[in-house]
Amino acid sequence: MRFIALVSGGKDSCYAMHLTALDGNELVGLANLKPEQSGETDSYMYQTVGQDAIDLYSEAMEVPLFQRTIKGRPLNQEMxxxxxxDGDEVEDLYELLADIKKSVSYEAVSCGAIHSNYQRVRAENVCERLGVKLLSPLWGREQGSLLKEMIDSKIEAILIKVAAMGLDPSKHLGKTIAQMYDELCVLRDKFGINVCGEGGEYETLTLDCPLFKKRIIIDQQEIVQHGHTMDEFAPVAYIQPIKMSLNEKIIKNGNGKAS
Known part of the structure; x- marks a missing residue:
């Protein structure tokens, strides 16, 4: 099937896109909902930090990007x-995918939901109205093994936001999921956090994946404290990229040498 990938900049949507393509489906476009301003915006549906990198996704994969600004709010919070x-943020997704259908033919949409019924049922509702299939290859997976699988598949993603007990902005922001894997498992056992961060414990920015022909580089960034005070036990902060670029990927030949 020809599919549109819902991308947020995070690892889950990126890995779902990768698995959907690996299953023989054809990626024909990227769909992204962005906040009106850069930075963190409250949303029950969409990741809003790291949005400045989405344009580079399109260039890195040589796939068209379709974007829409989030106008709605989470008005209907029922499961x-x-x-x-009208005015709900879910309708922004409907309008975006409906607009794409006017110029690109597709039969399916990939989504990175793992255990969030709230997100999945809303994506399913939108796809049903548009007459396309929702593909959720991560759905129901055990998070520890899933995160390890992402790492092994060469998904390079960094923690761009932290918001949970045990995660320290000064220590953990900017670290890759590979660097954080063991520590996240420890925090799961100690505090009960979701290893993949689906409970909002952390968010990620994907810098490289198998579908990328070029790798994203953050050339300049700043750390932003979210809110007026830092929570002593679960401080919330995120990375705001200021300047980014794309670099050619180093491909190793059969002898292990770069080419």
Missing amino acids: EYENCV
Whole structure:
């Protein structure tokens, strides 16, 4: 099937896109909902930090990017989304995918949901209205093994936001998921956090994956404290990229030498 990948900049949507393509489906476009301003914006549906890198996704994969600014708010917070609500942020997703259909033919949409029924049922609602299939290859997976699988598949993603007990902005922001894997497992056992961060414990920015022909580089960044005070036990902060670029990927030949 020809599919559109919902991308947020994070590891889950990127890995879902990778698995969907690996299964023989054809990636024909990227769909992204962005906040009106750079930085962190409250949303129940969409990751809003790291949005400045999305344009580079399109260039890195040589795939068209379709974006829409988030206008709505999470008005309908029920677990089911049976009645469409004007002004709800879910309708931004519907309008984006409906607009894409006017110029690109596709039969499916990939989504990076793992255990969030809230997100999945809303994505399913939108896809049903558009007559396309929702593909959620990560759905229901055990998070520890899933994160290890992402790392082994060469997904390079860094922690771009932290918001959980045991995660320290000064120590953990900017570290890769490979560097953080053991520590995240420890925090899971100690505090019960979601290893993949689906509970909002942390968010990521994907810098490289098998579908990228070029690698994203953060050339300049700043650390932003979220809110007016730092929580003593679970401080919230994120990386705001200021300047980014793309670098050619180093490919090793059969002898292990770069070429």
